[in-house]
Every structure is written in structure tokens, then in C-alpha cells.
Amino acid sequence: MPTLIECWPVLEDRTSLALTAGEAVSVSGELITIRDATANRLLDIAASGRPLPVDLAGRVLYAVGPSPAKPGQIVGSAGPTTIERLIAYLPFLFRSGLRGVVAKGELHGDIVSAFRDAGAVYLAAIGGLGALLGKQVVAAEIVAFPELGPEALQKFTVRDFPAVVIIDRHGGNFHETARARWRRSQSR
């Protein structure tokens, strides 16, 4: 059974410290959506000395650009996007208090220790699970940048959102250990 974790709206230290790379989790709480263009806007705002449209202290981001909601839906399909493209923005987001990211894909090198230094975790959702993951979003509200369409900054309330801990707060990086464990020597 997955570990239940909550962020209403912050991810508490005692919760995130207990997570271990490879652990299945089920997230309920508030997530702030982000993508390339969203992060770029936030960076511009911070660079000009203005306050961000949302306080990121203790918060968890979800890297997602949902498809348009059909009539009767809260959001359309809403699976994760690749975290690698956010590397350029993560140090700034960590300085703003970010304590977790939900996304997909791998992180290697210096950025992994940046997570540890910031006391943040990386949770991977399944890429390409958009139809199902959209159903776990029970409320959505555009907070800023509506002109960015799918890259607008939104507040998502999620219930029982499935993910796997990839980077924990103790130096674990599950993609690296899992791949090494299953790798077979190459027959040439």
C-alpha cells in the first residue's frame, strides 16, 4: 500500500523526512502547477523585486500543462511533464521555499544535492497517465498568468494522487539505483 502524504498546503518536514526513494506514495492536498513558461514568468517577477503571485514557502509544485476540460470536468487530462526542463529554475524556486516537486523523468548530477540542501523531495508521477491523473484533481483555480493557457499558474487540489519518491532527503535517487539493479551486462 502507498504511503499517504498530505500537503494542506505545505509539506511538513516530518512528512518529507520520512520518505525513502522508491516508496510509493499517495498525495492529497494543494499543488501549484508549473511549466517552462510559468517558471520563466516567476523568475522575471522575482528579478524585478516584486512578490510572487503565490507564496512558495513549504509548497509542492506539479509540473503539468493540462488539456482543456470537457464540459463537466474540473480539468482535462493532466499527467506530469519532464522535470529536466525545470532544472534552470529549481535553484530559484528552492530559494523561494519550495519543498517538493511532482513531475516525471530523471535528474542526475548537482541538482540532486540541491534537493537535499533545500530539504525538498522529488516525486515522479507516471508519464502518459493523463486521463486517470486528471480525475485525481478535485478542484482547480487559476492564480496567475491565464494568458499562458495550459501553462497558467494554477492551484490544484488533489486526492489520492499516485506517485513514487525519486529523490528523498537522505541522498537517494531511485532512478539511479533501480536502473543499476536491473541492468544486465550488454551482449555484443
Next chain:
Amino acid sequence: MRTIDVRVLTDATARLLVDANYRIPPDILSALRAAALAEESDIGRQTLAHLVRNYEVAEAEQLPVCQDSGVTVVLLETGQDVHWTGGSIEQAIFAGIRQGTSNGYLRMSVVGDPLARPTPAGSPPGVIHYEIVDGEGVRLTVASKGFGAENMSALRMFAPADGSGAVKDFVVETVDRAGANACPPVIVGVGVGGTFEKAALLAKKAVLRPIDQRHPRAETAALEAELLKRINDLGVGPQGLGGTVTALAVNVEVYPTHIAGLPVAVNIGCHSNRRTSVAL
């Protein structure tokens, strides 16, 4: 001589685009179901079972399987004895992409200007490839190419002396480097030969070939099987969480090339690899 109105292309493109995004190809769904049993890692099997469920729900409830409906890639194979009337073929297909995106509640994921990033009205919403074939037949293929996988694709111009060993290593290393970012289990399209752009187009056609068809040439089919085994030995597994199913298939296409060259392109498709095709 056969005469066809280009509006046929608008309607068909719109319909195929929505179909492709709501229902993944049956050969791929079968392969995912088989993989959900064959995968040796527990987390890998669970991940594959989630994916199969996602595709079943998307089809039943008519939802986009993924929020990234990608860049629409259209291949129009038109007979040389077909006369198109009623306007521009290109504009008719673009209109179909716009209609399908809107009708299907698909995310418009294309920016008009790749450097400045904004999208002027009327800028092309997708990519079209044309092929002239014999006769009066027309085949329209519509694919949605998500960029998680597209971004991990690669092309390299090898020297003849590098030989098949270097080509194989390049394909395997490209999938290894792609890792979880490409949304494994992936479908790998490989184009070998031709020129710089021909190799890329061969790789695109390879990735769009049904995965239950091996190449008709025995030595190419053997190459596909060898590459698939080596890729599945990488250990990447479903979503990079570790396991024995990293790719569902490797499709290779080959073409004559220059005496001085050996171009190789690797186009990666994610596990949905959305495509539909119809004869018009």
C-alpha cells in the same frame, strides 16, 4: 484520373487526430498488456497495469490519453493520378488539425515561433510530409508526437568504417540516455542510410510502423530483434523505475546512402505512440 476535394482532408485529419488521442493503436495496447505480465520488476508491472487502465478509461470515456497531444505529424501519400481540387492541400490539413484539436479538447501544444515563443494567428499547427505514389490511391496518416520522447531523439552521421557495431551502440545509448524522460516503455524508430534528412524521415516512418510487423528483410528484422534485446537489458524499465521492459519494439528502416557515409537517426516514441491511418 481521380478528382478529390481537399475538404476531404480537413474532415479526415480532424477525425483521425481525435481518434488517435482517445484510443491508442491496438497493437500497442496488446503489447502493453503482454508486458504487464512479462515485466519482472514489481513496480514495473504495477506501472504497466496503470497505463493499460489509463488507455481503457480514455477510450471508454473519450478522453485524451495524455495532456500532451504533441505536434501533429501528418503523412499524406497521394497517387500520381489524383487531382486535388477546392483549395490548398496544406491549408486543408492545417484546418483539420485545428478542428480536431478544438473538437477533441486537445491541448494546442505548438508555438508559432520557436525562438520568440509566441504564436501568431494562422501559423502552422503541425508538420506535414508528402509522398507521391503510383496510381489513384490516397493514404492519410495522423500521429500525435509528444515531446517527452521527441526531445530524446538523436541523429548522427557515422563514417563507413564505424560499421554496424557503432550504429547499434548509438541506438542503445540513445535509449539509455533518454531513460525515464521518454516515457518508457518506448517504441524506437531507427532510420539508417539516405542523407541527413532522409535518415530522420526514415526513423519517423519506422516509429509509426505497427509494432507487430517485423521488417520484411531478414537481416533488418534480425537487427531489430538484437537491438530490442540490448535495450531491454538496460534495466531502465517502465517509467525508468527499473525492470526488463524498456522498449516494446524497435523498428528499423534502411535506404541506400553515399559511399562516404552512414547516417543514423533514432526517433523515440512514448508508450502511447498515437497514430491513425486511413485510405481515402
